[in-house]
Amino acid sequence: MHTLDDARCFQAMVPMRDGVRLNTFVFLPLDGGPRYPVILQRTPYGITSPEGQDVRNCTKGWLPDARAPFRGSLLRGWREIVRRGYAAVYQDTRGRYGSEGEDHVYGDDAADGYDTLVWIDSEPWSNHRVGVSGSSAAATTALAAASQGHPSVRAFFVQVGSSSIYDDVVYEGHSIELERLLLWVGRNIAGLSPSHRAAVMQRYGLSGEQFAAVAAAAQARYLALEAARQTDPPFLHSADWMHLPLLGYPDFSVLQPYLDEILSHPAPDAFRARHNFRATINVPGFHVTTWFDIFLTSVIAAFTEIQARVGNQRLWIGPNDHYFVYERHFWPRDPYFEWFDYWLKGEPTPIMEEPAVFYSPRAWVADPQRYVANDWQYADQWPPPGIVRQRFSLTGDGRLSRDGPDGTVRQYRYDPNQPIPTLGGRNMLIDSGPRDQRPLHALPDYGLLYCSAVLTHDLTIAGPVEVTLHIQSTCPDTDFVAKLIEVYPDGTAMLLMDGVVRAMYREPTAGPQPLAPDRIYPVTIQLGHLSHTFRAGSCIEVDITSSNFPRRARNTNSGHPLLAADTPADIRIATNTVHHDAAHPSYLVLPLLPPTPSASP
Numbered sequence: 329m330h331t332l333d334d335a336r337c338f339q340a341m342v343p344m345r346d347g348v349r350l351n352t353f354v355f356l357p358l359d360g361g362p363r364y365p366v367i368l369q370r371t372p373y374g375i376t377s378p379e380g381q382d383v384r385n386c387t388k389g390w391l392p393d394a395r396a397p398f399r400g401s402l403l404r405g406w407r408e409i410v411r412r413g414y415a416a417v418y419q420d421t422r423g424r425y426g427s428e429g430e431d432h433v434y435g436d437d438a439a440d441g442y443d444t445l446v447w448i449d450s451e452p453w454s455n456h457r458v459g460v461s462g463s464s465a466a467a468t469t470a471l472a473a474a475s476q477g478h479p480s481v482r483a484f485f486v487q488v489g490s491s492s493i494y495d496d497v498v499y500e501g502h503s504i505e506l507e508r509l510l511l512w513v514g515r516n517i518a519g520l521s522p523s524h525r526a527a528v529m530q531r532y533g534l535s536g537e538q539f540a541a542v543a544a545a546a547q548a549r550y551l552a553l554e555a556a557r558q559t560d561p562p563f564l565h566s567a568d569w570m571h572l573p574l575l576g577y578p579d580f581s582v583l584q585p586y587l588d589e590i591l592s593h594p595a596p597d598a599f600r601a602r603h604n605f606r607a608t609i610n611v612p613g614f615h616v617t618t619w620f621d622i623f624l625t626s627v628i629a630a631f632t633e634i635q636a637r638v639g640n641q642r643l644w645i646g647p648n649d650h651y652f653v654y655e656r657h658f659w660p661r662d663p664y665f666e667w668f669d670y671w672l673k674g675e676p677t678p679i680m681e682e683p684a685v686f687y688s689p690r691a692w693v694a695d696p697q698r699y700v701a702n703d704w705q706y707a708d709q710w711p712p713p714g715i716v717r718q719r720f721s722l723t724g725d726g727r728l729s730r731d732g733p734d735g736t737v738r739q740y741r742y743d744p745n746q747p748i749p750t751l752g753g754r755n756m757l758i759d760s761g762p763r764d765q766r767p768l769h770a771l772p773d774y775g776l777l778y779c780s781a782v783l784t785h786d787l788t789i790a791g792p793v794e795v796t797l798h799i800q801s802t803c804p805d806t807d808f809v810a811k812l813i814e815v816y817p818d819g820t821a822m823l824l825m826d827g828v829v830r831a832m833y834r835e836p837t838a839g840p841q842p843l844a845p846d847r848i849y850p851v852t853i854q855l856g857h858l859s860h861t862f863r864a865g866s867c868i869e870v871d872i873t874s875s876n877f878p879r880r881a882r883n884t885n886s887g888h889p890l891l892a893a894d895t896p897a898d899i900r901i902a903t904n905t906v907h908h909d910a911a912h913p914s915y916l917v918l919p920l921l922p923p924t925p926s927a928s929p
Contacts, residue, residue, distance in 0.1 A: 334357075335410045336358060339353055370421050371462060380425055401464050435602075437473070441474075460473050467489020484612075484614070488617055491629060507757055509587070510878070556568070588892075606633050618649060621754065622760075628710060642682075646687075647692055650760070657696075716919070736909075738906050742875065744875070748775070748876060753879060764823075765821040788860070789918050794916075795870060798907040799831065799906055809853070814860075816866055834850075834851045868916075885899065
């Protein structure tokens, strides 16, 4: 046991059910006790500061910079936690930094989280009341632990992380989320533990020198992937981004073999179901996200489902991207200890008297440094009560109208060798947020645009947005991407949100259903959730295309269920058709907040 300025701490290698031991730091208050409520946080990003150094030394336990106290996957820091009378427990996840075993990217976090809770419950400093907490990846590990029903877990506080990562994020719309996978795996190779590295060397028969060469090649490949965003157009001239097949991706799949496992589940199955952590959570929870967070839809799904089943959930949604949540001025106030003081200590706090939802009506602020969170709004539920789901027809002459469909069709060509590059959106490791889409409109074979008349009144949306299309394709499979855009009076076409559906998995529970070229099929594209006001003088635009690369992996149009195995030889060029007649309508659905403006687009 070590004594620091305001805490006692020790390090332990906590055994899991299979004998693997996980590197764990415990921080205890200097006084009170002998038993304390506990806040547990588990992360793949390292529990020491500086990250990855002194990995077994609890006196080097991670703390946020005093100038940025809200940063990090471990929230609020052990010093603040113990000052409030809690025990703080930090843990490296399996195969990361100081922990043993192999890193399976959330594959072991439910069981490991449970086993860690069993250990905490047996310790003399625990009063058997535990809160689990974390941000981003550590939010997902917290939800994994909460999903196992250990009786000591009384509440959780999680932000910008996924509650069902392989359903909601990696395979959103059943199209592979490529930018996050490749860049996240590449960025996190440095944190692989010695035991993970030893297992890789044994599996592939690598010497230490050979392993080092693969690691150096992976780092060079990661830097090349990062640099490709600077080209014009971005990404398309990068051999590393365009590489096929995705299975066996050079260097990365050697150092992180689980990458191939992640890529090998194109439809809902037992693997994906095991990672749906929200399905079995039964404790109070605080959920935080941002409108352009890559995990937005998963956070909202967790809040909605657990609130309906259990109650006592809170949802806060602020503006901007995944990382803005780490800025102090993102927050109207800090609810972290309000939440845990109530559920772990039984103390009355203001948070329990407030409505369940608190959100920013602005999805994006252009000058985040000057942002003041003084316009957030309360609601009893999400979407807010009283929204009206309004349909806007896509027409054959390129209009977006409330008048209904017409009888024409429109077509475009999709060549996977020349995908449409990503420019903004709910991204994580490439540029996110609203971006002007006009540079993409100028590319060959971009797709179809549908634009409303000029709005004469403001129009506010709050909730989920979807686009339904009636489609045909000359290929047995293809993607359909829909974008919601605000066109400003100066012509700027600013992306607000986008979604995708892989046509062969348009009915996921039915399994793969290849398209027949002479048939028309309905597909519905979920674009996610948004709070936004279209201003008078602007137009609403919907774009339909078949790629958004590398946010989404390219659909080769091959019709093979496992796209990740396709090579360049499997690529087919598609002619994709959108129908607009009464029997086969295509339309946008917006969640309008009342009062509905009298002007019609």
